[in-house]
Amino acid sequence: MASTEVMTINMGPQHPSTHGVLQLVLELDGETVVKATPHIGFLHRGIEKLAEHRTYHQILPLTDRLDYLAPMHNNLGYMLAVEKLLGIEDQIPERAQVVRVLLAELTRIKSHLVWIACHALDIGAMTVFIYAFREREHIMNIYEKISGARMTSNYFRVGGLSADLPDGLEQEIRTFVDSMPGHIDTYEGLLTGNKIWQKRIQNVGVISGEDAIDLGVSGPSLRGSGVDWDLRRDNPYSGYENYDFQVCVDDGCDTWARYKIRLLEMRESCKIIYQALDKLKPGPILADCPKVCLPPKKDVVDSIEGLIHHFKIITEGFKPEKGEVYVGVENPKGEVGFYLNSDGGPRPYRMKIRPASFINLQALPKMVEGSMIADVVAVIGTLDIVLGEIDR
Amino acid sequence: MNLIRGIKGTAQAYWITLRTMFRKPVTIQYPEQKRQPFPRYRARIVLTRDPDGGERCVACYLCSAACPVDCISMQAAEAKDGRRYAEWFRINFTRCIFCGLCTEACPTRAIQMTSDYEICNRDPLDLVYEKTDLLIDDTGKDPDYNFYRHAGIGVVNPRGGNEDEKPPADVRDLLP
Ligand code: SF4
Ligand code: SF4
Numbered sequence: 222m223a224s225t226e227v228m229t230i231n232m233g234p235q236h237p238s239t240h241g242v243l244q245l246v247l248e249l250d251g252e253t254v255v256k257a258t259p260h261i262g263f264l265h266r267g268i269e270k271l272a273e274h275r276t277y278h279q280i281l282p283l284t285d286r287l288d289y290l291a292p293m294h295n296n297l298g299y300m301l302a303v304e305k306l307l308g309i310e311d312q313i314p315e316r317a318q319v320v321r322v323l324l325a326e327l328t329r330i331k332s333h334l335v336w337i338a339c340h341a342l343d344i345g346a347m348t349v350f351i352y353a354f355r356e357r358e359h360i361m362n363i364y365e366k367i368s369g370a371r372m373t374s375n376y377f378r379v380g381g382l383s384a385d386l387p388d389g390l391e392q393e394i395r396t397f398v399d400s401m402p403g404h405i406d407t408y409e410g411l412l413t414g415n416k417i418w419q420k421r422i423q424n425v426g427v428i429s430g431e432d433a434i435d436l437g438v439s440g441p442s443l444r445g446s447g448v449d450w451d452l453r454r455d456n457p458y459s460g461y462e463n464y465d466f467q468v469c470v471d472d473g474c475d476t477w478a479r480y481k482i483r484l485l486e487m488r489e490s491c492k493i494i495y496q497a498l499d500k501l502k503p504g505p506i507l508a509d510c511p512k513v514c515l516p517p518k519k520d521v522v523d524s525i526e527g528l529i530h531h532f533k534i535i536t537e538g539f540k541p542e543k544g545e546v547y548v549g550v551e552n553p554k555g556e557v558g559f560y561l562n563s564d565g566g567p568r569p570y571r572m573k574i575r576p577a578s579f580i581n582l583q584a585l586p587k588m589v590e591g592s593m594i595a596d597v598v599a600v601i602g603t604l605d606i607v608l609g610e611i612d613r
Numbered sequence: 614m615n616l617i618r619g620i621k622g623t624a625q626a627y628w629i630t631l632r633t634m635f636r637k638p639v640t641i642q643y644p645e646q647k648r649q650p651f652p653r654y655r656a657r658i659v660l661t662r663d664p665d666g667g668e669r670c671v672a673c674y675l676c677s678a679a680c681p682v683d684c685i686s687m688q689a690a691e692a693k694d695g696r697r698y699a700e701w702f703r704i705n706f707t708r709c710i711f712c713g714l715c716t717e718a719c720p721t722r723a724i725q726m727t728s729d730y731e732i733c734n735r736d737p738l739d740l741v742y743e744k745t746d747l748l749i750d751d752t753g754k755d756p757d758y759n760f761y762r763h764a765g766i767g768v769v770n771p772r773g774g775n776e777d778e779k780p781p782a783d784v785r786d787l788l789p
Contacts, residue, residue, distance in 0.1 A: 275681055278679070278714070279679070279680075279681035279714065280681070281712075282681055282710055282712035282714065283681065348626075348630055352633070355639050358639070362651070365650060365651050365653070365654060366651045366653065367653070368653065369651075369653035369654050369655040369713060369726070370654075370655050370711065373710070373711070373712070375712050375713060375714075383717065384653075387652075387653070407629055410625050410626060410628075410629050411625075411626045411629055411630075412626075413622070414618065414619075414621060414622025414623075414625055414626070415622045415623060415626055416619040416622060416623070515717065518717075521720050522720065522721070522722060522755075522758060522760070522763065523763055528720055531675075531718075531720060532673075532675065532720070535675050535678055535679050535718045536675070536678050
C-alpha cells in the first residue's frame with residue numbers, strides 16, 4: 222500500500238521564471254501545491270534606511286532602483302510626495318506636467334512589454350519575448366535620448382524636470398506610438414488564439430474581487446478581478462483628470478482576464494500619449510521656487526546670484542516643514558506609494574515605500590494553493606512582480 | 614468549430630513568425646559592432662579643461678556633496694596665482710551609480726559624463742580612478758566656457774576685468 226506524504230521543494234532563488242531572486246517553498250502532494258511560502262529579501266538594499274541619510278535630491282536616483290522596469294513611475298511618485306510635502310504641487314509648470322504624464326505612459330507600455338515577454342516565455346512561447354523586447358528597445362532609446370540612461374532614468378526633479386526634451390523627440394515618440402497597436406496585434410496573433418496558451422492561463426490563478434481587496438492587491442491584478450479601481454482616474458495626479466482614457470476592468474478573475482487587461486492598457490496608454498503630445502506646448506519646465514529648484518545651469522555659470530543659490534541647495538538641500546505626506550501613483554504593477562515624514566531638516570526623518578509588487582505577492586499563495594505546480598509559473602508571471610521593488 | 618478555431622490560432626502564429634523572418638534584423642553584433650549612445654548618455658566620468666588648457670575644476674567639493682553614494686573624494690589646493698585646483702581627485706567607479714548629479718552640481722562644468730560604457734574590469738581596485746585617469750585634454754560639452762572669464766579672482770583677466778563683471782568697488786568710496 223503506497224503511503225502519501227507531502228514533499229517540500231524550493232523553487233528559486235535561482236530559477237529563471239521567478240523573475241529575479243524570489244524563493245518559493247512549495248509543499249506538494251503529487252503535483253498539487255498544498256502550500257506556497259514566498260521567501261524574500263535576497264535583493265534587499267535598505268533603500269528606505271538609506272533615504273534617511275540623504276537629501277531629498279539625492280534620494281531620487283535610489284527610487285529608480287525599486288521597480289527598475291518602470292523607473293519613471295517611481296521617480297514620479299517620489300517627486301509628487303516631496304512636492305506635496307513642500308506645498309508646491311500647484312506650481313509645477315504645465316509643460317512639466319504633460320511631459321511627466323507622457324513619460325509615465327511610455328513607461329507603462331515598457332513595463333507591460335516586459336510582462337508579456339516574460340509571461341509568455343515562462344509558459345513556453347519564446348517568440349513573443351523576442352518581439353516584445355524589440356519594441357522595448359525603441360522605448361529604451363527614447364529614454365536614453367531624454368534622460369541619458371536606458372533604465373535608471375533619474376529625470377524628474379522637485380518642481381519639474383531636469384532638462385527639456387531633446388529636439389525632434391516628439392516626432393519620434395509619435396512614430397513609435399503609431400506602430401504600437403500593430404505590434405500589440407502581433408502579440409495577440411501569436412498568443413490569444415493559441416489553444417495551448419488558452420489552456421495554460423484560463424481558470425488559472427483565480428482570485429475573487431473581495432479576496433484581492435482584502436490582500437491589498439492593486440493595479441491590473443486587481444482590475445482583473447472585476448474591481449474598478451485606478452488611481453489615475455480615482456485620485457488624479459499630474460493632471461490625469463484632463464485626459465480621456467478608459468480604465469480596463471474584467472471580471473474573469475483569472476490569468477486570462479489579467480492578460481487581456483494589460484494588453485488593453487497598452488492601447489489606452491497609446492491614446493494618453495497622443496493626447497499628451499497634443500497638449501505639449503513650449504514653456505518653462507521647472508517651478509519658480511528658487512529655494513527648492515536648482516537654478517538653470519546658465520545662471521549658475523554666468524551669475525553670482527545663481528551660483529549662491531546653487532551652492533546652498535546642493536550643500537544644504539531644502540528643509541520642508543515638519544509634517545508627513547503620503548502619495549500613491551498608479552504604477553504599471555499597481556499602487557506605488559511614498560510616505561515621507563519630515564522633522565524640519567534637510568533629510569526625511571522616515572521614508573516608507575508602499576511597493577505594488579510586494580503587496581501583490583501576498584496574493585500568490587492564495588492563487589496557487591490547490592492548483593498544479595506548473596501553474597505556479599503562470600501565476601508569478603501574471604502578478605508581474607519585480608524583485609527590486611519587493612525587497613527594496 | 615473548436616478544432617477550426619484551434620487550427621486558425623496556431624496557423625496565424627506561424628504566419629506571423631514566417632513574415633518576420635523576412636524582415637531586417639534589429640540586433641547588432643556586439644562587440645564587433647558598437648552602438649554609439651545618444652549625447653545625453655551617462656557613463657564614465659571625466660574632468661575637462663577650459664579652452665585655454667587650464668583645469669576647470671576648482672575643487673569646490675560640490676560634486677562630492679551632491680553624490681548620493683559618496684564616491685568622489687578630493688583634496689583642494691591653491692596655486693601661486695591664487696587659482697584653486699584639486700591636489701588629488703578620486704572617483705570610485707565601483708560605487709558610482711551614474712546618476713549624473715555630480716555633473717548637474719558642478720558650477721564650472723569641469724566634471725562631465727561621457728558615452729564610454731565599457732569600463733568593466735576584473736579587479737575592482739582598477740576602477741578607482743585617480744585624477745590622471747580622469748583629466749582629459751578636451752573641453753567637453755561646453756567648449757567655450759571658462760569659469761575664470763566670468764567670476765573668481767583675477768587669473769585670466771585682472772580682477773573685475775571680465776566682460777560681464779563690474780569693476781571692484783573701492784570700499785573707502787562707500788563711506789558716508
Ligand atoms: S554619477 Fe552620481 S554616483 Fe557617480 S560620481 Fe556622479 S554623483 Fe556620484
Ligand atoms: S569637479 Fe566641479 S563640482 Fe567637483 S570639485 Fe571640481 S569644480 Fe567643484
